[in-house]
Amino acid sequence: MHSHTELRLGPLDEVRISLAAHQSATLLSLVADVFGARGHGVPRRWRELVRAAVPPAGAAVLRPLFAPGYSVIPDCVTPTACLPHGDAAFQFTQLTDLSPQTLLDELESEFGGTVPPQWRPVVDRPAQWIHGYADVLQRVWREFRPVWRIAEPSLRREAERVGAAVLQGCGEAVLQDLSGRFRLAGESLRLPDPQAQTYELGGRRLLLVPIVSGPGASMFALDRPDLVWIGYPLPGVGRLWEASVTPPGPVKDPLSLVVGPLRAAVLRSTAQPLTMGELAALLDCSPANATHHCRQLTDAGLLERHRQGRNVWISRTERGAAVVELLSQGGAVPEAPW
Structure with a gap:
């Protein structure tokens, strides 16, 4: 009891x-x-x-x-x-x-x-x-x-x-x-x-x-x-976990099919600004790897970067947000099975 x-x-x-x-x-x-x-x-x-x-x-x-x-x-x-x-x-x-x-x-x-x-x-x-x-x-x-x-x-x-x-x-x-x-x-x-x-x-x-x-x-x-x-x-x-931290893995959704699993995870994680170090820790990858993929997404107009002091901050652009919404399985995040 x-x-x-x-x-x-x-x-x-x-x-x-x-x-x-x-x-x-x-x-x-x-x-x-x-x-x-x-x-x-x-x-x-x-x-x-x-x-x-x-x-x-x-x-x-x-x-x-x-x-x-x-x-x-x-x-x-x-x-x-x-x-x-x-x-x-x-x-x-x-x-x-x-x-x-x-x-x-x-x-x-x-x-x-x-x-x-x-x-x-x-x-x-x-x-x-x-x-x-x-x-x-x-x-x-x-x-x-x-x-x-x-x-x-x-x-x-x-x-x-x-x-x-x-x-x-x-x-x-x-x-x-x-x-x-x-x-x-x-x-x-x-x-x-x-x-x-x-x-x-x-x-x-x-x-x-x-x-x-x-x-x-x-x-x-x-x-x-x-x-x-x-x-x-x-x-x-539970929904926060599913929406904010999608680790790289087998391709299962349209966004991953278009940009790749890691870049899909980058886009989903940058709804709010993150430093490059925070992003690398969140996705469990090296800073150099995170920087490479962020540079490609920035060149595509999906991310934007700005420096503040010693940190480089990354966030989604409006175009990036629109792409995530369009390609995230109808824009809805399923309820986590707690």
Whole structure:
């Protein structure tokens, strides 16, 4: 039988709801799924991307966070430390500046002075662990950042959807549809948690954080004095994967037949501007190979390039967008089979 933590909201028409598209929540969800067996539903391609970014020693650094039967992670090493503002880079800065004593104090506070076995190596060498943890997160984010950029239009649409619902007094409908793993029962929201507890919202702000990982994403922190935050799957994350990252492979669609599988993937991936390095990482090819194909597509008028500082940015032209729409199997993207 699955256990749940209960968040008692009070009168639903009085709940103050806001949204933050925070990169660090997605980052934590990715490593929780890939290295912590938390079942957030991250698709195979993204799992491979994340796993390849982390060496074996780095994966060992993450074990204390995801031991079976535990859901507690010190706030100072989670997105809680910088929500609702900041981004992944801001969290990395905070981790670099994190005092080992602060981590030790939070561990003692969280576990009542009896630190579980998985955290004891951290207690023995807190500064070394903090450094390793920050390094792992930065490695994963370097690989996943191009995917986040492609997700940004979907994140903006979700912010607009939630904002419109709140303005129209329909916050209850938003809470009912966050995730199949969450359940709104009367004035309480039930969240899956092996260490079931009960919290009162108590007039605090409820911050919703859409997560770009998989349809099973579930994260939350309910003990801050000013707000509680709940991470939930970005709606349509399956379609996002299918639409934004089509890896080279056997020719199956008209666009690939016309321009080739890799160039088809380039065109589909550049609906939003990407740097050449981001594009190469996204398509799992060398920068030289990506540059060659982008040059051919630019000569054909399907891509445009511009330099900003040290980076070359690539994006589709109107002609490129029209070609993708015309040749992408009727312009529709099938629902991903989650």
